[in-house]
Amino acid sequence: MRLVSHPVLCNYYLTYRCNATCSFCDIWERPSPYVTLENVRQNLRDLKKLGVRVVDFTGGEPLLHRQLPELLQEAKKLGLITTLTTNALLYPKQADRLRGLVDMLHFSLDSPVAEEHDKSRGVRCFDKVMESIAIARKLGERPDILFTVFEHNVHKIRQMHEEICQPNDLVLILNPVFEYNTVDTGDRLSEDALRQMSWWGKQKNVYLNDAFIQLRRDGGNHIEDPICRAGSTTIVISPENKLVLPCYHLGLKDFAINNNLYELYHSGEVQKLVSLEGRLPACEGCAINCYMQPSFAVEVTKYFWRALPSTLKYNWVKGTWKQLL
Template structure:
């Protein structure tokens, strides 16, 4: 049987972060690490050769704290890879020029009203997000707004959607998951969330909401394909297995990503993905969103329809709107 290629290469370029988010604890790490740029550049080259036009998510921590980020993004783009960066925007305005044109999917985090967002993130960031949106648009960039939805801010979905609507941006909803001692979402929360989603340029994976409503992953009939769908590399260049949040093993990738990918140990984890004790009830969105692509069931179709909507909004509706706007300007 032909082996399935991963869809995503997740590179943790740094463990440093200025924010103190209530739903994340990566900022509490002692002695936070940064990636060696030469090693990660080599990983990008090898990933392109092994997996084709894989999607590369540059993450952290706060990825904009990582000084060589533009160099890695440039390397990825030149290799024909698709790039993604999610930022709290604290440094975006300072680094916007050097990042311009290098990020295919740029996401700005915004979780609610000014008071809530700044409190939730532990530092004042709300106004920075708004200023960063305006900076990005002046440069011709189209960031998405990403809202991490918790039980506390569900009713603020219309507020963030109104910001997205004002700037004609796509609004992405990221359901919070229980991991850092925080509370995840319940079936009732999901029902309430759906009631507040009205902005038509909203992307939310309804297969993920369905999973949450049903209590998350079942170890008896696992939905998780974390090992199959993505390769996760920590700042020290190690492949994390089975995933970042529950890493039991770490494989060195220096010199050969292929060796780690083809290893007996990785295959062992791939056969058992979603079946460990800590997998029961898991709803970590960054693993399930790509996992649905590897299924042949209703969840796969539901996820596919949501992705199709996103593609329509981004690659069809937006260009049409821009063309009409430019034509109207030409008539004035």
């Protein structure tokens, strides 16, 4: 049973540029412009009209955009929930300007050991994350630690939780690694790793969407009976001001928005691609978190019920449940 028929999330790529070279990501390899304030302002109005509730300002590294505070202010004026994930290299310099503008602020951290985290990111940034935590807390912000979990670092969850998150009263978000395109993300997560993550997800101030675990046990999305609803739940906008379908990672086709996002999304050509969500050959086995999360939320399936407790828990802790009512 479908609960919501309109898009609920926008993944807004401010730029593909990045000041890190993460081994499990290829976005930073792409040439890219930056979005313009004028385009964002118009697109946000159309996103609101389409029913979108959450805008994830992403990249690349979103803090590279010099007008980021202004972009966030435009979203907040419309009552949209804002999310942002950063490697924290630039956060100390921009923290004051970002204060109060990000509802869900995530600092990426893949190991509680500086050398290990810096190696995975291709640049020294562990110390900047620690500095950013201190600054954010002093400003009254409530950042989360986004921990991308691989087979090789799953055993570091306890140390991350006890040494970094608990002392700073931070939520630890467990983000199971996913495969896409030709990016080498390492071996698939073992059953033991999945069990460990599932156990940690039930602990205080730890967030894990348990539907991610179930989906991996089920072999990901299956095109004959798809769980993915990326096209109908998520609007993807590129730095070139194009609507990307069916999702960023597959990116079969893009459409110039030209200040016409609302009408463009409802056009026959776009809706034809939307209707193929989860059914394209490349969708087989997909378990990409950023598209599965909204997919789980709009339709009553076993994944909906697996995702519900952790979703309620996180939004209660963060206080964002009020904005979702």
